[in-house]
Amino acid sequence: MSDWDDWQWQLANRIDTSDKLERYVELTEDERRGVEEASKRFTWAVTPYYASLMDRRDPRCPIRLQAVPTADELFDDIGVPDPLDEGKHSPVELIIRVYPDRLAFCVGNRCAVYCRYCLRKETMMGKPEQDFSDERVGEGIQYIQEHPEIRDVLLTGGDPLLLPDERIESIIARLRALSHVEVIRIGSRTPCTLPQRITPQLCRMLEKHHPIYLNTQFNHPREITPEAEKACALLAGVGIPLGNQSVLLRGINDNAAVMKKLCRELMRIRVRPYYIYQCQILSGTRHFRTPIECGIEIMRNLQGYTSGLAVPKYVLDTPYGKIPIAPNYVMGREGDEMVLRSWDGKLWREPNPLSKETPLPLVEAEPALEAESCALCDCCALHE
Numbered sequence: 001m002s003d004w005d006d007w008q009w010q011l012a013n014r015i016d017t018s019d020k021l022e023r024y025v026e027l028t029e030d031e032r033r034g035v036e037e038a039s040k041r042f043t044w045a046v047t048p049y050y051a052s053l054m055d056r057r058d059p060r061c062p063i064r065l066q067a068v069p070t071a072d073e074l075f076d077d078i079g080v081p082d083p084l085d086e087g088k089h090s091p092v093e094l095i096i097r098v099y100p101d102r103l104a105f106c107v108g109n110r111c112a113v114y115c116r117y118c119l120r121k122e123t124m125m126g127k128p129e130q131d132f133s134d135e136r137v138g139e140g141i142q143y144i145q146e147h148p149e150i151r152d153v154l155l156t157g158g159d160p161l162l163l164p165d166e167r168i169e170s171i172i173a174r175l176r177a178l179s180h181v182e183v184i185r186i187g188s189r190t191p192c193t194l195p196q197r198i199t200p201q202l203c204r205m206l207e208k209h210h211p212i213y214l215n216t217q218f219n220h221p222r223e224i225t226p227e228a229e230k231a232c233a234l235l236a237g238v239g240i241p242l243g244n245q246s247v248l249l250r251g252i253n254d255n256a257a258v259m260k261k262l263c264r265e266l267m268r269i270r271v272r273p274y275y276i277y278q279c280q281i282l283s284g285t286r287h288f289r290t291p292i293e294c295g296i297e298i299m300r301n302l303q304g305y306t307s308g309l310a311v312p313k314y315v316l317d318t319p320y321g322k323i324p325i326a327p328n329y330v331m332g333r334e335g336d337e338m339v340l341r342s343w344d345g346k347l348w349r350e351p352n353p354l355s356k357e358t359p360l361p362l363v364e365a366e367p368a369l370e371a372e373s374c375a376l377c378d379c380c381a382l383h384e
Contacts, residue, residue, distance in 0.1 A: 004048070007196035011112065011162070014045040021068065024051040028059055031070065038069035042284060043126030044114045050193045053222060062220040062252040067113050073284035081122040083280045085319040094132070094140040098321050102152035105140050107171055108132050109158040112194035117247055117288045119280055119317075124158065141174050148180040156187040161197055165205050172209045185213045187245075191231040192218050198231035207238040215243040215274060219253050224265045236270045243274035246312070248295050249288045250279075256301035263302065263310040273312035278325070280317065292316070292325060300327045304343025 003009035015021050018035045027035070038044070046067045054068075055061035086096050097103040109124045109132065118125055144150050153175055160168060175181050186206075190197040191214075206212050214235055218224060232242055244266050246253065253259055263273040276298070279289045295314050302311045315322040331339040336353035 005196050007190075007194055007199070010047045010049055010194055010196055013048055014112075015048065015051055016045045021046070021051065024048075025054050025056050025061075025064060025068075031059055031068065034071035034073075035069050037071055038073045038284075042069060042073060042114070042116075042121050044069045044116075045111075045126075046114075047112050047194050049196065049227070050113050053225065060251060063222060065252055066115055066117070066219060066249070069116060070287070072287035073116065076284050076286040079281055079283040079285055081283050083282050084119065084317060086120075086123070089319070092139050092143045093136055095143055098319075101149055102154065103144070103150055104154045104156050105144075106132075106157045107137060107155055107160050108163055110162045111157075111159045112162065112190055112197070115189070117249060117279055117282070117285045119282060120158075122283050137171060141171075141178075144175065144181065145178055151180055152183045152185065153181055154185045154187055159188050159190060160186055161188040161190045161202070165202055168202075169205050169209075172206075172212075176209055183211055183213065184209065185215060187215050189217045191216045191228055191235070191242075192223050195225075195227040195231035198234050200234060203234050203238045203240075206235075206240060210239060213241050213243070215245050216271065217245050217247070218262065218266060218271070219246050219249060220258065221261045221265050224262075224269060229269045232269045232271055242271040244271050244312070245275040245277060246273070247277045247288075248279055248290055248298070248314075250290045252288075254290045254294055254298070256298050256305075259298050260302060260306055260310075263312065264306060267307065267310045273310055275322075276312050276314045278314070278316045296325060296327055299325075300343075303327070 015024070016039075018027060018032050021027065021035070035044075044067075050063065050067060054064045058064070089096050089098050091097055094106045095103055096106065106124070109120075109127060109130050111118075111125065114121065114125055124130065144153060155171065160171075163171075172184060175184055216232075218228070236242055246259075246262065248254060253262060259276070266273050276295060278292055278295055279285055281289070299311075299314050314325045316325055317323075329341050329343075331341055331347065333339070333352075334349070336351060337349040338352040340348050340350060342348060
């Protein structure tokens with residue numbers, strides 16, 4: 001098909017009905033019913049490219065599970081629409097600020113594929129009433145201009161790379177005009193779900209505004225295709241460091257073998273595994289969530305079993321920011337030795353005497369902040 005490599009053709013021909021989806025997969029009756037019911041509540045669409053990666057006959061296909069709505073999304077006894085309280089962290093529209101020196105700037109609410117576990121599936125994705133006009137974007141840039149402590153801006157949404165090149169450059173250029181903005185990051189899943197979007201023209205434009213960083217999201221080795229590899233090579237080729245932020249998803253990547261293969265494949269295509277996110281207590285995601293212990297065990301089976309560069313950080317995102325979660329390798333102190341456990345379970349005693357010259361640091365507990373005294377939000381006392 002001559003138009004297959006045209007990213008705008010891919011968007012114009014996205015799949016958003018059961019009938020269109022059945023060109024790519026054989027839906028069961030339960031799946032068809034689930035698609036019809038879940039799509040009444042949650043936005044969904046899938047690019048033809050991403051649908052082509054699905055196993056036609058296997059409803060447990062890891063690509064299919066991520067993108068096709070199911071009735072499971074309608075049964076979630078503890079999920080909430082906004083588990084990170086992003087609304088409370090929004091000093092102006094389109095800005096989400098949790099940390100002192102950086103913030104997220106939502107510049108759109110469209111995605112190539114609407115992932116079924118998306119953090120903003122109920123609050124932002126595909127909502128036609130949301131305003132991303134020049135005026136609203138300008139208010140966000142004005143906020144950043146008025147806060148010189150902001151040195152790092154993440155463009156997110158939605159997927160910023162679904163905007164036209166000219167629109168993306170306009171936003172980046174306005175941020176680059178602010179001397180205190182040192183780093184601009186882009187969060188985009190297009191290298192995975194719409195690799196055709198990563199064009200030489202886009203890359204040449206981004207190259208003019210370094211330092212630009214891009215974090216994407218691959219969740220399963222099957223997503224690393226020749227097209228995805230080419231897209232990542234184009235970005236890396238113009239000096240854009242690439243990171244990957246996976247989400248831990250039941251039935252998709254919740255075992256060490258799959259995650260290890262994913263991390264190794266990412267390294268091969270010059271994408272650094274950066275985060276594994278614990279799946280949020282988000283409406284409609286009960287069937288995706290795993291116990292945190294599962295993630296800890298996966299991390300235990302990555303550390304030492306593959307290159308350190310290929311080991312991401314496992315984190316839980318909260319209204320207070322990201323909290324790292326890791327196996328405990330420090331067993332404690334025994335006299336003048338520190339006892340630690342190696343990656344394969346062996347104990348090591350490191351001579352580590354205390355003396356008057358090197359006492360243990362004393363850390364005084366800080367008083368909890370009153371809600372009204374917090375400069376960044378009205379609910380949190382920790383900002384990393």
